[in-house]
Amino acid sequence: MEQSTVRIISECYVTPQHVSDQSKQPYYLTTWDLVMLSMQYIQKGLLYTKPENSCEENLIKNVLDRLKQSLSISLVHFYPLSGRLVTKIEENPKSHFVFVDCNNSPGAKFIHAAVDLSVSDIVSPTYVPLVVQSFFDHDRAINYDGHTRPLLSIQVTELVDGVFIGCSMNHVLGDGATFWHFFNTLSEIFQAQGDTKMKISRPPVLEKWFPEGHGPLLNLPFTNQDEFITRFEAPELLERMFHFSAKSIAKLKERANTESNTTKISSFQSLSAFVWRSITKARHFPNETVTGCRLGTNNRSRLEPALPPDYFGNSVQTVRAVTTAGELLDHNLGWAAWKLHQAVVNHTDKQVRGFVNGWLDSPFTYQIAQLFDPQSVMFGSSPRFNMYENEFGLGKGLMLRSGYAHKVDGKVSSYPGREGGGSVDLEICLSPSSMKALESDEEFMSVVSADVF
Numbered sequence: 328m329e330q331s332t333v334r335i336i337s338e339c340y341v342t343p344q345h346v347s348d349q350s351k352q353p354y355y356l357t358t359w360d361l362v363m364l365s366m367q368y369i370q371k372g373l374l375y376t377k378p379e380n381s382c383e384e385n386l387i388k389n390v391l392d393r394l395k396q397s398l399s400i401s402l403v404h405f406y407p408l409s410g411r412l413v414t415k416i417e418e419n420p421k422s423h424f425v426f427v428d429c430n431n432s433p434g435a436k437f438i439h440a441a442v443d444l445s446v447s448d449i450v451s452p453t454y455v456p457l458v459v460q461s462f463f464d465h466d467r468a469i470n471y472d473g474h475t476r477p478l479l480s481i482q483v484t485e486l487v488d489g490v491f492i493g494c495s496m497n498h499v500l501g502d503g504a505t506f507w508h509f510f511n512t513l514s515e516i517f518q519a520q521g522d523t524k525m526k527i528s529r530p531p532v533l534e535k536w537f538p539e540g541h542g543p544l545l546n547l548p549f550t551n552q553d554e555f556i557t558r559f560e561a562p563e564l565l566e567r568m569f570h571f572s573a574k575s576i577a578k579l580k581e582r583a584n585t586e587s588n589t590t591k592i593s594s595f596q597s598l599s600a601f602v603w604r605s606i607t608k609a610r611h612f613p614n615e616t617v618t619g620c621r622l623g624t625n626n627r628s629r630l631e632p633a634l635p636p637d638y639f640g641n642s643v644q645t646v647r648a649v650t651t652a653g654e655l656l657d658h659n660l661g662w663a664a665w666k667l668h669q670a671v672v673n674h675t676d677k678q679v680r681g682f683v684n685g686w687l688d689s690p691f692t693y694q695i696a697q698l699f700d701p702q703s704v705m706f707g708s709s710p711r712f713n714m715y716e717n718e719f720g721l722g723k724g725l726m727l728r729s730g731y732a733h734k735v736d737g738k739v740s741s742y743p744g745r746e747g748g749g750s751v752d753l754e755i756c757l758s759p760s761s762m763k764a765l766e767s768d769e770e771f772m773s774v775v776s777a778d779v780f
Contacts, residue, residue, distance in 0.1 A: 333442045333461040333484060340477070341395055342434035343402040343409055349533075350406040353413075354427035355543035356499060357535055358686040359626070359641035361425060363498045364471045365556045365692045369506045370463040370730025372482075372493030373714070375721035376446055387485060390720050394492075395437055397517040398481060402435060405509050405531055405639070407500055409434045412473040416550055423547035423555075427478070427500070436480040438464055446489040450726055455566040455754070463493040463730035470499040471556050479509075490721055495730065502643040504625060504636075505531070507712040514717035531639040536630075538683055547690050559695040561734045565762040566754065568726075571598060572776040573749035579660070579774065586661025592668045595710065595741070598751060600664035602739060603704045605771040606757065607652050609764035612702065614653025619703040620667060621645040624674055631676040644682055645705070646670040652702075699735040707733065708740040710751045715743065729754060736761070750776075 343350065377386065402409045410429035416422070442458065449456060460466060464480035478497040483490060494513075496506050512527050519525045537543060549555050576594050583597040584590055603620040612618065626642040627634040634642055648666035655663055699705050715724050727742050734756050744750025757765060765771060 331442060331444055331448075331456070331458040333440050333458065336439045336441055338436065338438050339395075340433040340435065341398045341402065341409075341437050343406050344399045345403060347403070347406070350429045354407045354410065354429060354533075355535055356426055356545070357537060357542070357640060358545065358683050358690075359502075359643065360499050361545060361547065362686065362691065362693050363641060364425065365469055365694055366498050367467070367469055367559075367695070367732035368465040368495045368730075369498050369501075369503065370465065370493065370495045370732045371506065371510075371708075371714075372462060372491055372728060372730075373717060373724035374446065374449060374486075374726050374728065375490045375492070375719070375724055377488055377490060378722065386720075387490070390490065391439055391483060393517055393520055394481065394483065394513075394719060397513055397520065398435060398437060400516050401509065401513045404512065404527060407533070407639070408479040408496065408509065410478060411475070412471070412478070412497075412499065414474065418550060421548050421550045423549045423552075424544050425499075425547065426544065432477075434477070436464060436477040438480060438482040439485075440482055441485040443487065445487045446725065449486070449489075449491075449728075453567060455568065455728060459728050460731045462491045462728070463495045465495040466731050467558075467560075469556065469558060470497050471552065473497045473499060489725070491728075492719060493730065495732075498641070501639060502625075502641045503623070503708050503712060504627070504643070505639055505641070507714065508637060508639075510717055511713050514719060517719050529637050532635045532637050533639050535640060536634055536638070536642070538680065538687070541687060545687075545690070547692075555692045557694050557696070561731070562736060563759065564734055564736060564756045565759050566734065566756045567762065569753045569755060570744060570776045571751045571753065571774065572744070575774050575776055576749060576751060583661045583664035586659045587665045589665070592661070592664045594749065595751075596667045596671065597660070597664050598753075599706055600660055600667050601771075601774065602753065602755070603667075604655055604660065604663055605765060605768055606704050606737060606755075606761065607655055609757070609761045609768060610652075610702075611764070612652035614651060616652045616702055617649065618652050618655060619647050619649040619700070620663075621647045621703065621705045622667065622671065623707045623709070624671065625709075626679045629674060629676055629679050644674070644679070646674045695733065695735065699733075699738060701736045704737045704739060705735070706739045706741055708742060710741050710743040712743070715745055715747070727752070
């Protein structure tokens with residue numbers, strides 16, 4: 328991979344096709360949004376193969392032109408993504424108000440790039456090549472940088488025989504559900520282009536949720552960004568995709584429920600518990616080491632009354648099961664899965680509102696170094712998101728990959744398997760020694776299916 332430097336061919340900004348009166352107003356942020364200011368952008372994308380017997384020059388030009396047009400139309404519906412963050416600071420009392428200004432912004436960024444690599448160079452290695460991080464804008468950026476950098480970027484990177492379409496979105500503007508809602512809409516508009524009467528199937532709900540008596544402008548009680556903003560540099564990691572077939576996951580679910588004498592443990596709770604135990608075993612911790620497993624959890628359906636599924640913004644927290652390394656490995660899979668199950672079912676309206684009210688009493692921002700501890704495992708993203716139905720004139724995506732953001736020891740990102748049907752791909756990041764130990768674990772590898780990219 329000597330010729331693996333990504334070259335930027337062109338850059339431009341894309342604005343909404345037309346501007347509504349609503350988009351001329353400040354767009355305010357909730358507790359769930361503001362807590363993300365020191366985190367990194369969401370970076371996800373899909374690799375496509377170039378169709379055979381296509382005129383390459385015309386193919387790429389057509390994809391770029393239509394994608395730019397689709398982005399412009401999409402931003403009409405998701406107009407906050409075309410804005411920039413703005414801060415208003417007051418000294419007495421100390422206050423820091425952050426919101427989105429959609430008027431004084433050049434728009435979302437659109438990048439055309441190229442790299443002298445083949446699809447095989449990306450999908451064949453055991454570990455995800457570092458060059459993939461260059462397929463995204465906002466490398467190492469944190470969300471607070473949205474004051475001077477675009478809140479959304481689309482990068483189209485040409486390979487010798489493929490195309491990678493990477494999207495990076497400021498995490499203050501939305502969570503994984505919002506990210507994939509936008510990406511799905513972009514694809515829907517791309518595929519329907521030419522239909523002037525087209526209405527998108529899932530308009531975003533842009534009205535923000537604030538607890539009664541609060542909002543729309545929430546105060547961060549700081550005057551200097553150093554009081555709540557830090558930057559994080561990832562340690563040396565190996566990143567590998569592990570594929571789990573629907574059949575292997577079903578066996579884990581049956582085993583977990585049988586061992587716990589229940590029928591309530593879900594497929595994903597079973598898989599998460601299995602991976603938590605396997606990674607903990609690979610880390611060779613002393614028995615007394617405290618270890619946790621965090622699962623990203625959507626709050627929309629847990630609030631009472633519930634938020635709409637297409638609520639735009641962040642509405643996510645993590646739930647956590649905690650034990651010691653010795654206890655986790657001494658007990659069976661069902662015991663660990665039941666702990667995760669309890670953490671999920673106990674995350675109710677009361678817990679969601681408790682977090683929000685706690686933040687209002689004492690505002691803070693998540694810090695990556697504190698949120699991800701090296702003794703634990705953190706599951707992000709979701710196999711429920713619609714990822715592989717996003718098409719841009721290149722057929723079905725071959726594989727999904729992510730950028731630099733939030734890569735820490737013990738981070739696991741969950742994606743649907745390309746073949747669907749309940750299969751799951753897990754993107755696991757570990758220290759080199761822990762990854763080698765995990766790969767040497769016969770029980771773990773026996774559940775992993777033949778690698779699918």
